[in-house]
Amino acid sequence: MRPDVNHAEFILYIGAFPGHSGKPMSTIARQVAKQTGEGKLKVVIVDPVMCGGAISPVGKNTKWIPIKPTTDSAFIMGMLHWIIDNQRYNEDYLSSPHLNAAKGKGFASWCNASHLVIVDENHPNNRKLLRAEDLGLEVPPSTDPTKTVDYFMVIDPETNQPAIYNQVSKADLAFDGKVQAKSGGSIRVKTAFAILKESVFSQGIADYSQICKVPEETIMDIAREFTAHGTKVAVDGTGNTASANGYDIANAMHVLATMVGCHNLKGGMLERRVAYKSLAKGPRYDLGTVANAPNIKGKGILISRTGVPYEKTPEYKQKIAKGENPYPSKLPWHPIGSASDNQAFFSVINSYPYQTKILMVWMANPLMTTPAAGRQEIMDELKKVARVPLIIAMDAFMGETTALADYIIPDTTPYESWGLANSEGNTSEKVTSLRWPVVEPLTAKLSDNRHACYENYIIDVAKAIGLPGFGENAIKDMDGKTYPLNTPEDYFLRGVANVAFDGQPVPDLTDEEMKIQDLASCMQNWKDCLKTEEYRKAAFILSRGGRFEEFGQGYAGDRTKYPQEGCFNLYGEKMALAKNSFTGQYFHSGTLVYNPEILADGTSLDQLFPESEWPFKAASYKAKFRSVSMLENSILRELNQANKIEINPEDAEQLGLVSGDKVRLVSATGGEAEGILQVRQGIARGSVGIAYGYGHWEYGAKKHTLGEKEISAVPGSGQGVFLGGISLIDPKVKNGIFGFSEMSTGGTSRNGGAFKILKV
Numbered sequence: 001m002r003p004d005v006n007h008a009e010f011i012l013y014i015g016a017f018p019g020h021s022g023k024p025m026s027t028i029a030r031q032v033a034k035q036t037g038e039g040k041l042k043v044v045i046v047d048p049v050m051c052g053g054a055i056s057p058v059g060k061n062t063k064w065i066p067i068k069p070t071t072d073s074a075f076i077m078g079m080l081h082w083i084i085d086n087q088r089y090n091e092d093y094l095s096s097p098h099l100n101a102a103k104g105k106g107f108a109s110w111c112n113a114s115h116l117v118i119v120d121e122n123h124p125n126n127r128k129l130l131r132a133e134d135l136g137l138e139v140p141p142s143t144d145p146t147k148t149v150d151y152f153m154v155i156d157p158e159t160n161q162p163a164i165y166n167q168v169s170k171a172d173l174a175f176d177g178k179v180q181a182k183s184g185g186s187i188r189v190k191t192a193f194a195i196l197k198e199s200v201f202s203q204g205i206a207d208y209s210q211i212c213k214v215p216e217e218t219i220m221d222i223a224r225e226f227t228a229h230g231t232k233v234a235v236d237g238t239g240n241t242a243s244a245n246g247y248d249i250a251n252a253m254h255v256l257a258t259m260v261g262c263h264n265l266k267g268g269m270l271e272r273r274v275a276y277k278s279l280a281k282g283p284r285y286d287l288g289t290v291a292n293a294p295n296i297k298g299k300g301i302l303i304s305r306t307g308v309p310y311e312k313t314p315e316y317k318q319k320i321a322k323g324e325n326p327y328p329s330k331l332p333w334h335p336i337g338s339a340s341d342n343q344a345f346f347s348v349i350n351s352y353p354y355q356t357k358i359l360m361v362w363m364a365n366p367l368m369t370t371p372a373a374g375r376q377e378i379m380d381e382l383k384k385v386a387r388v389p390l391i392i393a394m395d396a397f398m399g400e401t402t403a404l405a406d407y408i409i410p411d412t413t414p415y416e417s418w419g420l421a422n423s424e425g426n427t428s429e430k431v432t433s434l435r436w437p438v439v440e441p442l443t444a445k446l447s448d449n450r451h452a453c454y455e456n457y458i459i460d461v462a463k464a465i466g467l468p469g470f471g472e473n474a475i476k477d478m479d480g481k482t483y484p485l486n487t488p489e490d491y492f493l494r495g496v497a498n499v500a501f502d503g504q505p506v507p508d509l510t511d512e513e514m515k516i517q518d519l520a521s522c523m524q525n526w527k528d529c530l531k532t533e534e535y536r537k538a539a540f541i542l543s544r545g546g547r548f549e550e551f552g553q554g555y556a557g558d559r560t561k562y563p564q565e566g567c568f569n570l571y572g573e574k575m576a577l578a579k580n581s582f583t584g585q586y587f588h589s590g591t592l593v594y595n596p597e598i599l600a601d602g603t604s605l606d607q608l609f610p611e612s613e614w615p616f617k618a619a620s621y622k623a624k625f626r627s628v629s630m631l632e633n634s635i636l637r638e639l640n641q642a643n644k645i646e647i648n649p650e651d652a653e654q655l656g657l658v659s660g661d662k663v664r665l666v667s668a669t670g671g672e673a674e675g676i677l678q679v680r681q682g683i684a685r686g687s688v689g690i691a692y693g694y695g696h697w698e699y700g701a702k703k704h705t706l707g708e709k710e711i712s713a714v715p716g717s718g719q720g721v722f723l724g725g726i727s728l729i730d731p732k733v734k735n736g737i738f739g740f741s742e743m744s745t746g747g748t749s750r751n752g753g754a755f756k757i758l759k760v
Helices: 025-038 072-085 099-103 192-200 205-212 216-226 246-258 314-321 341-350 376-383 454-465 488-501 511-516 524-529 532-544 573-577 635-639 649-655
Strands: 010-014 042-046 062-065 116-118 153-156 161-164 176-180 186-191 233-236 358-362 390-395 407-410 419-422 431-435 471-477 482-485 546-548 616-622 645-647 662-667 672-679 687-692 704-706 709-711 752-759
Touching: 010 072, 010 216, 025 042, 042 216, 072 192, 072 205, 072 216, 072 246, 116 153, 153 186, 186 192, 205 216, 233 246, 341 376, 419 488, 431 488, 454 488, 471 488, 482 488, 488 524, 488 532, 488 546, 532 546, 649 672
Parallel strands: 010 042, 010 233, 042 062, 358 390, 390 407, 616 687, 645 672
Antiparallel strands: 116 186, 153 161, 176 186, 419 431, 431 546, 471 482, 616 752, 645 687, 662 672, 662 752, 704 709
């Protein structure tokens, strides 16, 4: 979820810089600048790097707080310590055990703060939320036998007895004791809130301050401010979670917002990606179902090793069958994570859990974007035919990963291609933007007048090998009639029709507007993709670049019309039951904790690489003039050809360095990068700031030969420091090459690590 900037009174950005990063960056910049300058909004940014954007040292109602990289969860736990100790949390919200109870008190979401958790090591369901069945209570029969309905338990404060969570409107927040089962036995339980409080109070505010290097008084001041605005507050972060303890950081932000009950309310936290139906099952076409698909039961294991407990894998079961200790696994498994291209890459170069026969890369450059993937030893593995027999890249440019491909399919750029995108956040209304070809692609024209691109390649290969869902009779409308999928337009224009007819259909585009924009000639070749009644409405969407709900119409009173109504958890049962695939130990108790950066076997990174020898942690941030691809190929390169190795003045003085010195950034697990030092106050102590997107060795940095034509290198390309080329690998993983990552989710370590700086 994202902050409702237009109506919030206080926002804590931690690991995000409004107007410099975030999605959509320009919208956030405009909103924050307007609301801090003219409205009631106050903003605090906690980040190792002072970036700018809508924030400046002299900005009105804005403040930057430097913090040590990867310690964001310690900072928030310090805030929570003060909030709980001073009872500044929203008790009415936290004690509402279900959605209807919370709505009855003016909220628009609910949480499991009052739900009971089994904390009895002798109980078979230890670490799980207490359910009615654990107490031998009868539950209503399920109306859908294919679905499991959970009847969680709380303590009714009026009777001090257990009750099914949805049968009371208020529940005890602090219960810690035993409950009786019908069998006569007792079970030790605690509320999720009690477990959270215990974790938060395991250290004091002074301890958290020492960890994150933010003064105690500052932590308490921000906690006081955060809880002084009711539900018109929000918290947001982005790149800060890209670290080896990123789950804790993401969870900390989630818990902080939950403590005040600001979800789904005007001025609080709003659902992101609220969009019209487009490339799914919509009002006109079902683009989410593959026509004539085979009925395949079950699914395989993701190559990324994510979302699957190691204990359910063939490797674990085979070791158990042989009587072997199943731990450690060959490579880490990440039971909490979802599909991850970063982890998939490490699986590819280690041929684990299975070999990749064909690697297809589109709209991605993992050698640049995945931390540690740009290390030489990893690229050497990717080059081995025995490791990956075939690599196919679809790219508009000669990127680093594309340069290693066996086949390159020329792809189109944004002005030459189709796309239907939703808003990433910071708007309360439904938004679906449309990108459509406004110029003819520069790629090769095929024999049927289509152009070479990713979409046409996929269509043609699918038809050649007989995959369902392509060619004739591939797309169904809502009446069951079928239509072809032979071109990108066959697919995307029907998505546009879905957008146009979702809810109240948009009006037909007028003759005058058709003429002004010359849409008739643009759409001449696409008429067969649309029905007569769809043509003018699709033209309306094309003419406006998408469909945008009227500003301000995303609310019903003080509540969003598009809420996230699932439970906001203070206790995550799935995490509580998850184990480290190297040690076999539980990750933690299921509530918010502070973990330092930890290696695969549970060893603290700072224990193996002490700060006395490796005093710097990296903060990778996005520069104004670079991204991984497009800006590298533009005139913006000339504005800032190279990044710098940036440190705080006190650190520079201690090392005897000054701005302009040529220095070497050295990684604790090998690898180094040379660059020019920049000393500035906008970097936290103990941090080294590296702007992302520099240090390319492709994208025009070297010459290539295409047939008999030689393409020269672009002067000025390839300069600067590439942090991913020296990012840490995990030395505790002995059976492969593995980039340092967060063990429960597989999040990669773009920030943090262990580095030192030497003068050249």
